[in-house]
Amino acid sequence: MSNAQLEIQLIASIVAIACAIPGTFLVLRKMAMISDAISHSILPGIVIGFFITQDLNSPLLILLAALTGIITVVLVEYIQKTGLVKEDTAIGLVFPTLFSIGVILIAKNANDVHLDVDAVLLGELAFAPFDRMVISGADVGPKSLWIIGSILLITIALLFAFFKELKVSTFDAGLAASLGFSPAVIHYGLMTVSSITTVGAFDAVGAILVVALMIAPPATAYLLTTDLKKMLFYSVGFGVFSAISGYWLAHGLDASISGSITTMLGIIFLLVYLFAPNKGVIAVLYREKQQRTEVLLLTFLLHLKNHTDERERHVNHLNEHINWQKIRSKTVLDLALKNNMIKFNKNIVSLTEKGDAFTSQAIDYIITNEDAQIEDMKDDFFLFRG
Numbered sequence: 001m002s003n004a005q006l007e008i009q010l011i012a013s014i015v016a017i018a019c020a021i022p023g024t025f026l027v028l029r030k031m032a033m034i035s036d037a038i039s040h041s042i043l044p045g046i047v048i049g050f051f052i053t054q055d056l057n058s059p060l061l062i063l064l065a066a067l068t069g070i071i072t073v074v075l076v077e078y079i080q081k082t083g084l085v086k087e088d089t090a091i092g093l094v095f096p097t098l099f100s101i102g103v104i105l106i107a108k109n110a111n112d113v114h115l116d117v118d119a120v121l122l123g124e125l126a127f128a129p130f131d132r133m134v135i136s137g138a139d140v141g142p143k144s145l146w147i148i149g150s151i152l153l154i155t156i157a158l159l160f161a162f163f164k165e166l167k168v169s170t171f172d173a174g175l176a177a178s179l180g181f182s183p184a185v186i187h188y189g190l191m192t193v194s195s196i197t198t199v200g201a202f203d204a205v206g207a208i209l210v211v212a213l214m215i216a217p218p219a220t221a222y223l224l225t226t227d228l229k230k231m232l233f234y235s236v237g238f239g240v241f242s243a244i245s246g247y248w249l250a251h252g253l254d255a256s257i258s259g260s261i262t263t264m265l266g267i268i269f270l271l272v273y274l275f276a277p278n279k280g281v282i283a284v285l286y287r288e289k290q291q292r293t294e295v296l297l298l299t300f301l302l303h304l305k306n307h308t309d310e311r312e313r314h315v316n317h318l319n320e321h322i323n324w325q326k327i328r329s330k331t332v333l334d335l336a337l338k339n340n341m342i343k344f345n346k347n348i349v350s351l352t353e354k355g356d357a358f359t360s361q362a363i364d365y366i367i368t369n370e371d372a373q374i375e376d377m378k379d380d381f382f383l384f385r386g
Contacts, residue, residue, distance in 0.1 A: 004129040005247075005251075007129040007141070008247060009247050010145060011128050011144050011205075012125055012204075012243035012246070012247060013240045013243045014145065014149055014152055015204060015209075015210070015213060015243070016236070016239030016242065018155055018200070018201065019201065019213035019214040019217075020213065020218060020235035020236045020239040021156070021235075021236070022155065022197060022214065023035065023194075023214035023235065024218040024221070024228075024231055024232050025166060025170055026215075027215065027219055027222060028170050028218075028222075032214075032215045032219070033088065033091055034072075034073060034091065034191075034194075035210075035211050035215060036091075036211045037072055037076065037095035038072055038073070039207035039208075039210050040095045040096075040098070041068060041069065041071075041095040041098035042065040042066070042098075042195060042199055043065075043068075043099050043102030043103070044068055044099075044101045045064035045065035045066070045067060045068030045102075046061050046102070046199065047105040047106055048105070049061035049062075049064040051105075052064075062199045062200065065195060065196075065199040066192055066195040066196045068098065069191060069192070069196075069198065070188060070192055070195060072094055072095060073191045075090075075094045076090045076091055076094050125204055125205055125258060126257055128142050128145075128204045129142050131143045131144065133146050144204035148197075148204065151196055151200040155193055158193065162186065165181045166186060166190070167228055169183040169186045169187070197214075198210050201213075205258055205261075206258060209262055212262045212265050213239055213242075213265070216238070216242075216265035216266065216268075216269055217234075217237075217238040217265065219269060220234070220235075220273075221234035221235045223273060224279075238268055239265075241264075242261055242264040243261055245264050246260040246263065246264040246265075247260070247261065249263065293331065293332070293335065297332050297336060298359075298362060300332050300336065301342075301351065301358070304351050304359070305351060305360070313348050313350065314347055314348055333349075340352055340354050341355035342355055
């Protein structure tokens with residue numbers, strides 16, 4: 001592995017970590033698409049900063065871009081609060097307008113400068129190692145690594161300093177206000193960090209990959225856990241894994257690094273979306289199947305409770321009376337036997353003492369519909385699963 005390859009993977013990994021942290025809170029606040037708005041609308045800030053300093057490397061570009069990102073959030077919220085349009089519509093109004101202003105400024109005043117729209121939107125990690133930072137004649141590494149590394153350190157420091165405030169304001173803004181926190185300050189602080197992170201990653205990876213790294217890892221982590229700390233760790237892990245595996249995918253296919261990393265993010269999300277233990281599609285389908293079986297079993301127990309005639313409780317008659325297929329009947333009978341709810345005597349099915357008590361409890365719940373009743377039944381009812 002060459003030094004340039006190592007630097008590319010390191011930059012991509014650090015960008016992934018820097019994006020995953022604010023991205024986690026954006027996803028939890030249901031503001032994921034605001035990152036897309038910020039990533040495009042900060043273009044005028046970058047252009048204006050260049051006009052003032054005539055230096056693409058000036059820190060003023062980051063500051064003005066971050067300010068433009070905050071202005072974007074303020075405008076979106078102001079338009080939304082009018083009640084005339086929803087948040088997604090407000091985002092669709094604000095960021096194309098600001099982005100278009102940036103494009104016009106570039107086209108009219110910066111045609112001879114390396115500040116084109118394609119570079120801003122796409123970025124190229126392969127070129128990052130060639131833009132070096134030199135201090136007192138010494139090469140200290142890629143400039144992108146120092147910029148995004150500094151932003152990451154600041155982000156981590158802010159996360160540790162304000163983790164409690166971020167957590168409370170994210171899940172309950174009213175409680176945060178009553179505890180003396182200012183949800184608005186925390187909110188705009190988060191937007192500022194998101195804006196600065198986006199700008200810092202522009203030169204290395206471009207806006208498209210920044211948006212993907214901010215949204216995909218936290219969204220994937222959210223399918224696996226509801227614990228905030230675990231979600232942060234999972235988000236970072238998914239981001240770093242996608243960055244490294246995406247690089248080697250691009251290396252093998254001779255394709256775009258940014259595109260390959262985004263592809264890996266999509267593949268990982270799809271796998272978790274399908275196979276997550278609790279929220280995955282397969283797990284949900286399996287749980288729904290179990291719940292249908294539970295309903296059928298309860299129906300069967302109620303039938304036995306309401307019929308004392310042996311003819312009505314004969315195994316052969318159950319299929320006809322309840323109108324079940326034989327396979328379904330066998331499944332329900334086996335499950336009832338497994339949980340000691342029924343007993344057989346010459347093909348006549350009867351409730352056991354446990355089955356009779358549980359069915360009576362179920363009838364009481366159906367009649368009264370009291371939540372306390374079902375809470376008491378859950379321990380027995382969940383025995384039916386499996």
